[in-house]
Amino acid sequence: MSKSPIIIKAKDCFPFENQEGNGEAIQYFISNQQKLNLFHIGDLHKDDDLEIAYFNTKDAKWYAGRLVGEAHFIFKDVEYKIIIKPRFGNLQLFRMLEEVFNIKLTKSKSSIKKQDDYQYLIKQLIAFLWLNLLSKANKHGIPKHNVTKYYKGAIVRGRLDVRKSIIPLKVEEKIVSRYTEKVVDSNISKILLKAYKILKADYKLSSIKVSLGAKNAIEQLLASSTRETYLTELDFKKVKYNDIYKSFKPVVDLSWDIIKKKNFSNDDDKSSDSFSFFIDMAEVWEIYLRTILKRHFSKSGWKLKKDKIWTYQNKDFKRLLIPDIVLERDNNLMVWDAKYKRMEFDYYDYDRADFFQIHTYINYYHQSKNVIAGGLLYPLSKEFNTDRQFKNKSETLFSQKTTKTKYLIDGIDYTDLNEEKVKREELNFLSRLTELQTY
Template sequence: MIKTVDNFIIEDLSDFENIAKSKNDSYYFKANKNDIKNNLNITLKDFKQNSNNIFMSFKDDKSKDDDLIIFFNRYQKNDNEKFYNIQTGNYIGQFTWEKVEIDIRSRFDDTFLKRMLNFANDVYLDDVDVTGKPNDEVDYSKFIIYYMFMQNLEKAFLLGLPKSYTTIKHHEIKVKGKVDINRFIRNDIPFKGRVSSVSREQKEIQEIVDVLYKAVKIIESNKFNIKNISLIKTHLTQYKSNRYVSNEIINRAINSKALQNPIFAPYKKVLEYASYIINGNNLEQNRDGQNSTYGFLVNIAELFEIYVTKLLQKEFPDWSVTSPKIELYKDQFFRRKIIPDIVMQKENQILVFDTKYKKMEFRGTKNGIWDVDRTDFFQIHSYISYYQNQKDLNVIAGGLLYPIEKKFDKNICHSNNLFGNDKTKFVVDGIELLESKTIENIIKEEKEFIGRIKKLICLTEC
């Protein structure tokens, strides 16, 4: 089995069996070399090609088929020694590939993972925790899906379960609705004290109830704390049926006409997560040992982008914070779209950022390792240049935003000009996670980050 974290990279490693994450190390990799007989080079396309795998994306346009999941290369430098190159990408999850179990987890503390998930669900309270800590028995991708499902269900249920009008037949002493003439003539003459009637009433949609209940039971069976939705579970138990929740039932629930009602629209996302949970559980139960791959996978970089975007939206309510799709050369065959992750705009003031869920320890020429990727560097400059060329727009600043794993130093991260243009600042910034053990530390670093952005804006506004 391979156990590691996202964005792990190491080259020319001679013995990888006992690499452990220590206080001063930002990496973790553990494996038994006897279990790894072949080199591995697994991309997202490879993972998705097997129908037994479940991939969850927060933003459909961000994950690319050639994205790296894990690379493992064994080679021999001399007659006696074998060496290894190992690298992982922005994906976390647990799956099996050619009978090798692979477990990729977040390189950051669980508290930060929950903080990002809360923001993705528009929950900004400091002490919200839907469930417990991920353990060795449950992989991180499952944890994320369970967390998102439970939190979205709790919010959606505030307005009740989706309902639709259903025709209900009665045969009682009192008439409910209107008399059902055909049944009355057929069954109630001569009169025996009961009247056949029919009424139209709003009832919970059975497929939706069954799908939600099934997902809740699976989460509970995986030893997750469902205290926050215990009352919802009780309600679902009351109205559930005993039929098997098949793919047909799931599809009917997801495509229910009741979800077209804006009040019940939040259940679309809830049911999407429920389908991941149920299908994944079915695959586990039906696993026959012959499948070459199986598992869950989540793009954690998308979650980080959502988190930073919503943090800026929350702290800058007077600013528009969006991710626009800009089409260039519309009339030419070589037309392209550029999509900056974050564009902040207030009147004619503009800030342009890209989020990068990559290692940031401020390593550059002195270390021989470039934490700022060359492609990322020139891409963000092209975005900024586009806005600089728009009339009547004042580009205050632009740059790259990371989860930072070293003490932040503004002097080496903020440039007072962009390509010599003193009107625009270029920055490398983000959320410092050197000490992210508690929610208090994370909130403190969020405030520090917001404060630096406010100072950039204040150069022109104050």
């Protein structure tokens, strides 16, 4: 076995470096997709089309997919480390998360940018996400539910239970009453507490500044005196949320991901050195876009819709349509799909399936609403300019004059990235979409 691992690096959606002679190791990495520790920041979980890496026949190279993170494993008695970084840098990833959670990172941006230990960075990111999801959820305290309890004594507590009081009244001169008491949901508290202990021991949670909301929730968990037991998938699936505690679902889901952390190795190799930590950049990109679009367009009366549309109900070919972003004002809609793919305005960047998917969504809504605009939104890898945008925008759907729906490919210019430019390009992007309201 080699003394130091062979390192294979890539930026997401770009070819791997040092892939010559390491194709088999990359294939092994792909074939063990189910063993990846994939941590979600929301409830999108679009794993159905997840592609961690693929072979591009056009240039005969292995390309990374949309996941970022690190996997360390043994293959044919050789150590490998695969590192996939955000193609626009760590600062942009953390900026998107700041927008999603509406919070400023306590860590200095310079230290994030210079961080070489990517496993450490991903672990810190997971711990940061967990704390902020917990703080965001803790509006009404740790989830509780009502439990019926009985009291036997000389006074009534709650409501008298006549049937249960007959014998005690004769024998002990006591009555039985029934009352309800709110108790901490044991499954939720066990899952959260277990995740907290793992994060504290293995993810350096203590090095992150904890908000008052998260601190209060942790204190409640520790005070709940929940007996630590072995947690199963059934315990997780049995978790129910009433309306007041629905905000806890994201942090409970992330906690379960942390608890069930898998070993990235073959069945014969149970080495503790075989690990993987990944997050889905497509998920981050979509939630980020939803956040900034909702915040921006709500000022002018638009509302963000969350639609799951079953088409052809009761038919063998029924299908579920889930548009990424739908904005509604009165009878007017804007329909967008967030695509975290390479967009350099080359011919092959315009995916045929994506094209048909967004047109399906737009045509569905056209049946009952006025769709004023729609299209695909990307992180742009080539500098934005107005001449190119003219070629990526149609004033009517299909360039036919049958509708007034504008169709376009747009996004945020992430070339030559720095903090000042990111803010400027976000505003430019939002301004371009705002202009579409003139109908």
